[in-house]
Amino acid sequence: MSSRPSWIRRYIFSTDHKIVGLQFLWAGLIFLLVGGLLAMVMRWQWAHPGEPVPWVGELLFSESNGAVTPASYTGLFTSHGLMMVFFAVTPILIGAFGNYVIPLLIGARDMAFPRLNMLSFWVTLGAQCLALASILMPEAPSSGWTMYAPLTSHYDSVPGHGQELMMLAIFLVGVAGIMGAVNYITTVLTHRAKGMNMMRMPLSVWGLFLTAILNALFIPVLAIAALLLLLDRVYGTHFFEPAVGDPILYQHLFWLFGHPEVYILILPVWGILSDLFSYFSRKPAYWYRGSVYAMMAICGLSGLVYGHHLYQTGLGPMLGTAFEALTLAISGPAVVLFVNWLCTLWRGAIRYELPMLFALGTLVVFAGGGLTGLYLGPITADIYMHDTLWVVGHFHLIMSAATLMGSFAAIYYWYPKMFGRMMHERAGQLHFAGTLVFAILTFGGMLVAGYEGQGRRLFDPFQYEFIVHLKSVNQYTTYAAFGMGLFQIIFAINFIGSLFWGTRAAENPWGAPSLEWSTSSPPPTENFSEEPIVCNGPHELGNPAVREALGKDWIGQSEVMP
Amino acid sequence: MSISLPSDVSSEGWRIDHILHVTHWAVVLLSIITLVWLGISLVRDRKHRDATFTHGTSRREKAIPLALAAFVFFCVDGYLLVRSHSDLSASILRANDMLGKEGVVRVQIGARQWAWDIRYPGADDHFDTSDDFYTVSELVVPVGRPVVFELGSSDVIHSLYLPNFRIKQDAIPGRVLRGWFQAEKLGRFDIACAQHCGVHHYQMGGTVRVVSEDEFAAWRAAMSRDGARMHAEDARAQAAESGYQLVVEDGWPEAAPSRAWAWPWGRSVQSAGGAP
Structure with missing residues (x-):
């Protein structure tokens, strides 16, 4: 290259997938903080309804002497859900890791469409700013994250303009998501290094690749649903109005996206876990192809099960039963994937380093999330469980506990690659223990309250006689949530402090065979000094032949056996 | 403190309570299997210096995840599906028939x-x-x-x-x-x-x-x-x-x-x- 690009081109408007990935990571982490704080205020209301919120109450709710009001409460749960799903977890898992990791792991110099990639980030950032603006409006969005019609289409039910800003933000983040998805799919299909056939890709790439496919298929559905709803609300069209349109049509569209969204968020985690279990038990991933096919099967099913969110809307019995059967069927491939993990660990040489601790924690909370879902699959059980805190606890175990602990595993794992330094071990262990224990207590508390019948989204649940006795459960749950929040401070300090004071990372600190560790940390602009030629699978660990020849228990993907 | 459903005062609520209780048993069983399996690995295998090398691709090895998936699919899911379907058709969806009742x-x-x-x-x-x-x-x-x-x-x-x-x-x-x-x-x-x-x-x-x-x-x-x-x-x-x-x-x-x-x-x- 004749001239060095300017600082701004290199670090702000960069087309380098690594910079874009880090931008996504920072943006996502900031919104994780926003979403988390919203959750804390909401939890306070359940522990001490009507009492002034300590510290921030006077600032946020000055008109009510610092107490949450019913109107601000609806704003809290709506904003919390939307912030977390679209503006925190999605940018971290898909934006950050997808970008940072995919080209490095498949031996590419960059994404297939670097400019589109950069645009995807800036559109996401714009959407995040809009979302933030929407919750700072005098009337924040208050429709619930699902934004059901006709509640959302009418200003007398959902007042103010915060709602429109948020819907626009969702539309934009959808557009950015499609850009990212197209890019990831093309990159994986066309930019793999020589010798890197599909069945040699690390499972992290498989997870991100399948996520991208789901994104490309289903985000357009969400974008259209949000657009039609916006038209109903702002211009008085009648897509989802009773009599002329259909409010249930909106639910079909929303959940046709909404259910795959769960898999969109969890698939990258599954892929990353599959790799980490192999690397940190020094064993090949058990039945690699089985895991790939299981993830594919779940992707296929993910679009066919959304009807279980509509069981109580009067679905016809045949349709209901079909959705029920397909929903329950997901447990088949999910068990294959899960058992493959257990078998990977079995008789391994397990190393409890930070990424492994978080990966194991993810495995536990994910199992909890999966098993609590069994109660929601059958139509009859769902009659009672639907819209209770059981549902909230269940999906938080997966969409919060598992995705976040999975993200932490990935952050601790790739941090040395991203910044060339290690994160602090003791601080990380403390962060792990606190997060795991308090996550289980928090979401477990929700499950208990939900099993006893407590409905979700209630400003003051304790007006109901059947819920009054659950006040102490709600209080413990709240304190557990506060505990979980406090432990994230350790992470924030560790994450930022290690940038400056972390010990320098060794060339391949984890002894992992995948390609990203065959280049420097952080990698140069075009990743590899020369294009790697892949001659091994991603999990060649513990092979006795390798040990004999090389004197170590692994062989890199581009390393040639002597 | 025990965790329990609200008191059931209906004629048909037992059907829902039953399916929830059956699910409890399934969940307890699957949790025990997982925790014991995981626990043994985590305690025993941390001492190993070298892992047992396998890609898990032999017929016998593939049979383990497949057998467990089949067990969950046919025994747990199968029961839940059949049971909920029969409850729906025998009682819960029978509102129209009830109209004719004395x-x-x-x-x-x-x-x-x-x-x-x-x-x-x-x-x-x-x-x-x-x-x-x-x-x-x-x-x-x-x-x-x-x-x-x-x-x-x-x-x-x-x-x-x-x-x-x-x-x-x-x-x-x-x-x-x-x-x-x-x-x-x-x-x-x-x-x-x-x-x-x-x-x-x-x-x-x-x-x-x-x-x-x-x-x-x-x-x-x-x-x-x-x-x-x-x-x-x-x-x-x-x-x-x-x-x-x-x-x-x-x-x-x-x-x-x-x-x-x-x-x-x-x-x-x-x-x-x-x-x-």
Whole structure:
């Protein structure tokens, strides 16, 4: 290259997938903080309804002497859900890791469409700013994250303009998501290094690749649903109005996206876990192809099960039963994937380093999330469980506990690659223990309250006689949530402090065979000094032949056996 | 403290409790398998210096995940599917059949922000006659008789939630859905709304009052006599008494609040979960 690009081109408007990935990571982490704080205020209301919120109450709710009001409460749960799903977890898992990791792991110099990639980030950032603006409006969005019609289409039910800003933000983040998805799919299909056939890709790439496919298929559905709803609300069209349109049509569209969204968020985690279990038990991933096919099967099913969110809307019995059967069927491939993990660990040489601790924690909370879902699959059980805190606890175990602990595993794992330094071990262990224990207590508390019948989204649940006795459960749950929040401070300090004071990372600190560790940390602009030629699978660990020849228990993907 | 479902006071709630309890057993079993398996690995295998090398691709090795998946799929999922399907077709979706039963009580429940308008057919057992009468957010039913409700909404989507009767049914504007239950115990039980329906969603409560058959007959006769005179004033008074802050608008229920599509009846009726 004749001239060095300017600082701004290199670090702000960069087309380098690594910079874009880090931008996504920072943006996502900031919104994780926003979403988390919203959750804390909401939890306070359940522990001490009507009492002034300590510290921030006077600032946020000055008109009510610092107490949450019913109107601000609806704003809290709506904003919390939307912030977390679209503006925190999605940018971290898909934006950050997808970008940072995919080209490095498949031996590419960059994404297939670097400019589109950069645009995807800036559109996401714009959407995040809009979302933030929407919750700072005098009337924040208050429709619930699902934004059901006709509640959302009418200003007398959902007042103010915060709602429109948020819907626009969702539309934009959808557009950015499609850009990212197209890019990831093309990159994986066309930019793999020589010798890197599909069945040699690390499972992290498989997870991100399948996520991208789901994104490309289903985000357009969400974008259209949000657009039609916006038209109903702002211009008085009648897509989802009773009599002329259909409010249930909106639910079909929303959940046709909404259910795959769960898999969109969890698939990258599954892929990353599959790799980490192999690397940190020094064993090949058990039945690699089985895991790939299981993830594919779940992707296929993910679009066919959304009807279980509509069981109580009067679905016809045949349709209901079909959705029920397909929903329950997901447990088949999910068990294959899960058992493959257990078998990977079995008789391994397990190393409890930070990424492994978080990966194991993810495995536990994910199992909890999966098993609590069994109660929601059958139509009859769902009659009672639907819209209770059981549902909230269940999906938080997966969409919060598992995705976040999975993200932490990935952050601790790739941090040395991203910044060339290690994160602090003791601080990380403390962060792990606190997060795991308090996550289980928090979401477990929700499950208990939900099993006893407590409905979700209630400003003051304790007006109901059947819920009054659950006040102490709600209080413990709240304190557990506060505990979980406090432990994230350790992470924030560790994450930022290690940038400056972390010990320098060794060339391949984890002894992992995948390609990203065959280049420097952080990698140069075009990743590899020369294009790697892949001659091994991603999990060649513990092979006795390798040990004999090389004197170590692994062989890199581009390393040639002597 | 023990964790338990709210007391079941219905004739059919046991079906739901049963499937939940079976799921408990399945979950306990699967949890034990997972935890023991994981626990052994985590404790025993941390001492290993070298792992046992395998890609897990032999026939025997593949059989382990496949066998467990098959077990969960056929035994756990299979049971849940068959059981829930038979409960639905044997009882829960049988609202239409219940209409033909001796002594069935019919009510129409109109949900709106933020109350339940409940219409009884009066002593003649026909709707749209002069002895129809209304209550607000208080559902009075006789013990031991099937109650068939038709549920609609005049504004947004609500969800009728009777925790002690294991009933939850969305109330959807533009549709009328039918469901049924039968109370087996006297007493007062909560009605709640399960679907976020606006800022006062949390206050959209009410009461199911289960009374003896004689008491119900007397109550119905009295209400029926006064039916024509029962209008918004009484509803407001009743609402104040029930302790929930309701917004009862004038002209109710003929011109229901704010929206054009009003009192949801006069449309085709589906049974909850569709017509069996």
